[in-house]
Amino acid sequence: MKNLNQLKYIIPVVISLVALPSCKQFLDVKPKDSVADDLTIFDKASSETAVRGIYRGLAADNYYGLNFTSIGYLSGDNVKWTGSQSIVQDFINHNVKADNATISGVWAAIYNVINRANNAIAKIPGVNDVNLLQSEKNQLIGEAYFIRALAYFDLARTWGGVQIVTTPTTSATDKNGTPRSTLAQTYAQVLSDLNTAESLLITPTAQNPIRANKETVWALKARYYLYQGDWANAEKYASQVLGDTQYYSLLKPYSAWFANNVVASKESVFELAYSATYTNGERGQWQPPVNGGTRQWAPNDAFVALVNNPLVGGTRSSLVASAAIGWYGNLYYRSPATDPAYIIRIAEIYLIRAEARTQQYIVSGVTTQRDGALADLNLIRDRSGLVPTTATTGADILLAIENENRVEFGLEGHRWFDLVRTGRAAAVLGITDTRKYLLPIPVDQVSADLPQNP
Template identity: 25%
Template structure:
């Protein structure tokens, strides 16, 4: 079978705001219903459009970092956008456009996956082999699960839309929120089915194997879902991780610097990544945060590493990951946390290394093995296997040129839990993981309320006033206005 390569071109302009992709509840047109999915090439095109959501949506380019890293103790907002300041200060309102944009981006991506799932069985084309039909089905189920995973951990219970929308009747489109448990159950059901339909690899081309859903990706995401749900299933997570590690894709840890130097994507640690190639297929996100010496801009950049994050690297003596994650540079603007005068040297987010005029080939990893190794350590610790957990943590530390954990760092289950959480912070900063980690470890409220952030303009500490209600984002006001069946999260 000819290898199917997912390369989707996106138009990138020199603006830092992309067109927002709102939920379209219009019915499928007569032409689409009758003609659009009759051939192998048409269903392949529909699947390509489903993957395209990773490149076209603000959520996967940028907003996931804001809601995970800027909302947490890892980064300050930087820049000059009031809505991003509200994310930093934990004063996010239901009318914040990034809340609505992210919700809409994710549901639009789900709609595309549902279309593929609904239409694949009706395609009668001799060019569509059973093997490829199964793969397409598995890919679509994986993609739907991936987007629902991001919805449920961000908003809690959300409407479960499991079929392509073909009606405008209010009773059909105004769905109530499913429970958190129901959403996770659907995610795991989709992923378990996907894992049976997907191959470990599609051949020898890394740019294909890392661009498309595989059995390894399905099992890795299932492990993350098992860990993140309200009642974690640690043994089940370990079983899924075992499947990842047995995969013929041969996922391994690589040199940490290679992960983020821009020259070693589609590597052996990568499980799934967006195939930004630069130019017409470029990523505009790096231009938003890289320093003037790299971006060529003079305006104030977003996503500024926090004192607390930099101190965490220094406390561990973690030079390798700090240098891969943070770059210091003198700037011609005032930074309220690092220097209240022009010319101060401040840190910049540096896991992206090239801006390329809003068209970078740099990318976020959607799934990578280093994350899974630390999740394995977490699950082992929670099941009382502290020494085995330490082995996994030491694998991560040693590749960062750090020594094995001391006896004090693994003294007991609770100490080890905090040690793993800190290790994940240093390993995964700027990779849209931190908020989830704090929530999963039940320390989001205490971490944010204990965080000491001094505003140099006033000399006063920032009061984050973190509460349990702020763990989830508010349901977008536009969705509440459109759908009377929805109920708002506690504010």
């Protein structure tokens, strides 16, 4: 298609406000002529609704509500597909085609979130409402910048360099000719947005992991710098988050952060909330028919063996359960499906710091870095009922961290991205064709301005 016809998917034309009484208020996407553009965000209530709409887009089925996360675990080595749809099996086989409906939906959902953020960033600063304090404006704008950073981060690690759009879309053609940026430029946009968000947001004054704050920014910065191989900054920002023990801590036993209908626990740095009227799509895919699900995907034999091994899984065996149909994942189990979407957990921050410290130890030989890494790693092991690791060399510690990540986040969307960023996908998964480390651009997005990945 010529001249960015992909913008019909990239960004909805305009947003209009839908005021709902619950926390699930969101921006409804409608054609431009459904509401005057200058009225979409004009006072305190519409500004707050606009930002809630960004979160709603983040939680959609095609983003963190199901499909984007599924790319991370289906492409790894913990999950099997029990159905017959080839578009799902293609992720497990690492044979994803450009016409795969899942990647088209995910792409559209991420750019939908970006456009919602762009509207908030562009319009909230100009809102003149005596009831909207400057500090409240800063918070709302900062949240929009943070979520836009997360969206571009997810695009970058999934597709590489993409088109960077930082202003609202006002017509079907106003972004025609937007070139594809490089991977470095895309990651630079992520960091720029994180820096701006950090300057606007405040440190938390109450535990509320469903809304971004300054420490949420630090957590994503820790992950960002880990992906960049900037070990010192990865350690720095992880330490800043871990220093706040008032609001964040590992919970023991392992299942305490998700079992018994718990939400917004101290384990969560950032999670997304759902309700009986706006449910999480994960549950239906994991639970077996006896529990009202379809068990379309399930933990594979290798992962079941790992989590049920008391020397490897420990109490993380709570992630799986068995039924007559076979083993199934039990992270998403609530009925109705109000399970949170877990985006950043404090366990990840400990393992980020452990990896960053180990990498610095390998370079410098400073034993305090190694000892700190082992301390972080052993905290994760201890809370799962495991004895301290026996790893002592840098290489062995990195492997121990990799293995811990695999089990700790076995049913979350980490495994594939971890193996690609560490260069371990070939050794672990046997994928030697590096072109497969990125997904193809959806076929309906490809144009002269947005060339296909190799």
